[in-house]
Structures are given as C-alpha cells and as structure tokens.
Amino acid sequence: MKCLICSSSFLEIASWRKLLFIKSSQLVCEKCLNKFEKAEEKDCRNEWIGTHYEGALDSVNSIYNYNDWMKHVYQQYKFQLDVELANIFTSDFLPLLKVKAKIVPIPLHPDMLLARTFSQVDELLNAANVPFHHVLSKTLNHSQVGKSKKERISTELIFTVTKDVQNQNILLVDDLYTTGTTLHHAAYVLKKAGANTVDALTLIRA
Numbered sequence: 001m002k003c004l005i006c007s008s009s010f011l012e013i014a015s016w017r018k019l020l021f022i023k024s025s026q027l028v029c030e031k032c033l034n035k036f037e038k039a040e041e042k043d044c045r046n047e048w049i050g051t052h053y054e055g056a057l058d059s060v061n062s063i064y065n066y067n068d069w070m071k072h073v074y075q076q077y078k079f080q081l082d083v084e085l086a087n088i089f090t091s092d093f094l095p096l097l098k099v100k101a102k103i104v105p106i107p108l109h110p111d112m113l114l115a116r117t118f119s120q121v122d123e124l125l126n127a128a129n130v131p132f133h134h135v136l137s138k139t140l141n142h143s144q145v146g147k148s149k150k151e152r153i154s155t156e157l158i159f160t161v162t163k164d165v166q167n168q169n170i171l172l173v174d175d176l177y178t179t180g181t182t183l184h185h186a187a188y189v190l191k192k193a194g195a196n197t198v199d200a201l202t203l204i205r206a
C-alpha cells in the first residue's frame, strides 16, 4: 500500500493488528501515524471569562495537537486541496455517529468556499459518513489574525443563524481551535437564537 501522506510503500499490517486498528489508519504508514499527537484535556474557554461570550460554549474538545507534523499534514489538506486526506481522520470522527446533538460544521464564507472548492470541515464529516446540518452562515470574511483580544471580541458578529435551533442541543465541529473566536461567536449567536446547549469539537488545537 502507498501512504496517503508520504507516498512511501508500506506493508499492510498483519491481520491480528487489523482488528485493533480501524480501516482509516491503514491509509497511512506507521511512521507517519506515530507523528500525530493527541491533544490533552484542557479547558480552553478560560480566556473568555469576563467577556460577554462567557458561557456561550458549554464545552470544547480537540482531538490532536497542532505540532509541526500536523501543520504539515493539514496544510497539504487545506491549501493543496487534497480532499483524499480527509479519509485519514475517519476513525476520529466515527464517535460522532453516536452523538444525539445536532452536528453543525463551522461554515466557510461563500467567497472562501469558491476559492477553496471544498469545505474542509464538511469533508472531514463526509469521510466518516457523519450526518450534519448547516444552520449557520458566515457573513464576514476578514481574518482575525493580528488583532488583540479586545478588538476581536468587539468586532461585529461573524455568523448569522439560518435555521430554527430553538431548544436544540448543538455540537459545533471545526478544524482548528486557535483563539476560540470563531467557536465563541458561533455559540453566542446560536444561544441567542434559542439553542439549549452548544458544545464544540475541533480536529486540532493550536
């Protein structure tokens, strides 16, 4: 088999090990697989205490750390439009099949979607056959990079709610948690629109 990340050929793992690994991990050689680093449990909402977004998100969990390896792999996925790479994370998203909450991916701004041709978050969910609903629309397309926290939290809201979310439990899914701005803004507008709980899961945490 050929590794989806480094393209080197590798032997299919022995059958007894196949039972232990889920199919998706066989798309990547063991050397590449070992470079991923699981994120430790940490409540990264603390930074938002004292702002009016405090409490908007009920919880945030991330699967992987943004180490150099993940940066490399994710850039390949996101910026080189390598849709195939979504398949290597299939097993990470399979637990979402059991989640009762409504799964809502963070959308791209329409202009960005046009430029990128695919939504990286949607494709991660598609690869694992996880059903999801778009209830948010991204209305601002400017990057938050380089702004101080104070400026960030006083900017206009980035999202509008497009569907009825009253009394619903929502699980937001995004690719990367950096400052938390995106998820906090999304959770804030969802709660304002009547959502009961808003939790979040990201593939990576910076």
Ligand SMILES: [Zn+2]
Pocket (backbone or CB within 6 Å): 003, 004, 005, 006, 007, 008, 028, 029, 030, 031, 032, 033
């Ligand atoms: Zn490899």
